[in-house]
Amino acid sequence: MANESGKKVVILGGGISGLAAGVYALLAGYEAEIYEKNAIPGGECIGWNRKGYHIDNCIHWLTGTKKGTSLYDVWKKVGALSDDTEYAKIDSFFSSEYEGKTATLWNDLEKTQRELIEISPEDKDEIEKFIKHVEYSKQCLFPAEKPMDMMGVMDYIKMSVSMKDMPKVMKEYGKISLEEYGKRFKSPLLQRLMTDYLPKEYTAYSFLVSYATMADGNGMIPMGASLQLSLRMEKKFKELGGKIFYNKPANAINLDGKVANSVSFADGSSVSADYIIPTVDTHVLFNKLIPSSYMPKELADAYKDENAYPTTSGFQVAYAVDVNFDLGETTFAEIEPLKIGERVFNRMYVKAYGYDDVFVKDGKMVIQTCISQTDVDYKFWKNLSKEEYDRVKQELTDEVTKRIEASYPELAGEMELLDTWTPLTYERYCGAYHGGYMSFVTTPGAKQIRLKGKLDGIDNIYLAGQWTNSPGGLPVAVASGKFAIQRILKEEKRSIKI
Template structure:
């Protein structure tokens, strides 16, 4: 049985591998010249700039995702870096009792608990409650029974879910807790401000912090040395060794449909490629409303497209610098306030800066040098997309103006940056949209909803269309590699059940 897959990102590559091992004949059509989609890096001079990975959930056996990655790769052969400190957050208003303005989010839970209790003994009840939540998460496989979709789970396995009762009790207790609501319970001013700034001033469900911390502590959420493109390349290599074929520089225009049955894909060069099953692992909005012309939708899909059900993950302005120093005296990942807020050309106002120094990955730069990347989230990505389409000269002026201002702020903070710059790269939402096709230039997919237990509104099928399936990081809110991997694994099982 022949299957065509549109999109050579992590979901498309993973799905291709899973299907090849299950006896299907697949081929992938990728618009770009390299695999990976959003999981990408690129060379500029002596430097490799990375646009995706900071950590991978399932880098070791402490996470259930390790089992899925291990179906694709020899995870033990990959070198991972596990940081002692996830992020250093400089506060604007408050100092701790030692006169420090920087809050350290340790990845070792015991060390984090000791640190928090030392800083704020008056908040011991709240601190111990949070640590208890993280410890309970660690005792369970989350998500549970990840290897099999429900239809492949035997009754005994399903009955085993009763052991998750302690986790469920904690989840229900914490499901509506955000970093803001938790901060309001704290008495210590330093700790209160630190929790408010965990997500750079945004209010986010606290489970979004607690779950990764549970995995950091177990060394199962590490960074793969070599970065995003190298990691994606490993999966592409695996796919090709399994007999799969990737057509690079091959964009599709439409999905061929006859009598409400998907028959294959029409390439942008006019070539028709027919298959028994057609799968899109490309951008959700492109797939539904362009490749399929919006003909197979219902009320739920229209609400998604109108952003009435979920928000799209913010777009990113990414300013990357190749510098002639390694800056190892600084934390690898830190955020700090700026004295005077900066208004971006797209209207977004920034009063804090996030900087990532890759001095822990020697493969990205020559010895003694490194990469510094600054990320800035914006919900007005379409400004950059439209500006590039209408006035490229003004677009370049605006993005260079933005980058210059941000480099000035960073240089003022840590010193020695401007005179060390050898290469500069500026990615805007237009860059993300142009190279990956991701809707609105988003850096991921759907933003996580407040109810983390809610079922995903994105189905693997579309109403009224046969022999078609969908999978990508848009399939599960939150996006990222875990969503891409799990949705691909689930779909491979669905197809195997139906067609084998």
């Protein structure tokens, strides 16, 4: 079917959104070329090897693993999932510990409710309300059939029927931050359970929806890890006739009036295009590839207001430990205060990766921890000289090691350090704004960023990537690639069914 139309789509960035745009472009009959600055596909959805161990960067949960949802169909179409995909056998979202007690958010909501009430009978009403609204939140499915601005009345009616209880969730949890929400619980352990997983600035409803996704079997982890998922998409793209070029950082999109007719690369080469889909971080796009005057106002306003639109990244450390240590899956624990830059952290998690053989070697498995970082932390790292950066990273790694050993005395002296990385790693590798994992955090009161996919004043640039729709993440990335092609099809007055 490739190049039925005789038109060429040039895609910048070979992450999940770029690979998805590529596959859908080919399915729609266009010629498609992807240009990626790194040597491998995947962008943020990758992993890497250290000392023979595989470290996973991305998938803690993959929204859209439930068969029958429109997002599942997209993951299938791009080659990321198939009906035979195996998933990690994990039966909980995560656990939190405090003063010797543990609370777990199980995928089984009844079990969670029972156990949380046992832990804190005085929070019974709040716990029951939480579980009831998590159950409602299972209705919140990512609409991946077409962009919302292309939906008709019937689509909206269908959506409001299928998500009929979501307004109750939004009313109760849509305007309150997680930090505030945690205070509704009397138990200090449950307060921590509610605020451990997502940065405290997030609206509480985001947390309920995340948990509901797991509890509904719609947020599983495909076996084989993140990089393999990206490689499956690359394979699909190539099988359909697409061309992907690595080590090709784009330097500029060249405009001739209202038409973007070519892209120039750092190596001095250039390529012409009928359509250009930049999937690179929007900060790179509007500060490097095209003049910032084209930046949509809502995005420009968001960059100016870090309180309403924070970003989130992480300081992460990976180790190898004996696979027989029973560390649970993901467990947050109180730690001796740890100062990183200007902020002090009192909680930290350990995630054990023994659930997938890809993370196990010679009887040892990978464990990782991540201390959530935001804009102010990014600036701390950024302001260090190269020598200071290396020194601080090493010192903090030692501090993290000590704290893990304090939480798990059986690990003392048993952890082999594999790697440490910071928000600057994501900036260097992907051009990620402030090292951001996702798009802007959804905070109470701030308008969600939802770019319309085209730029005023340019006819043939179609935007994709996680920054086009906050809060970003893999579902937004993959769907945005499809949506960009649907926008082109609509412009050409062709059917948008692909």
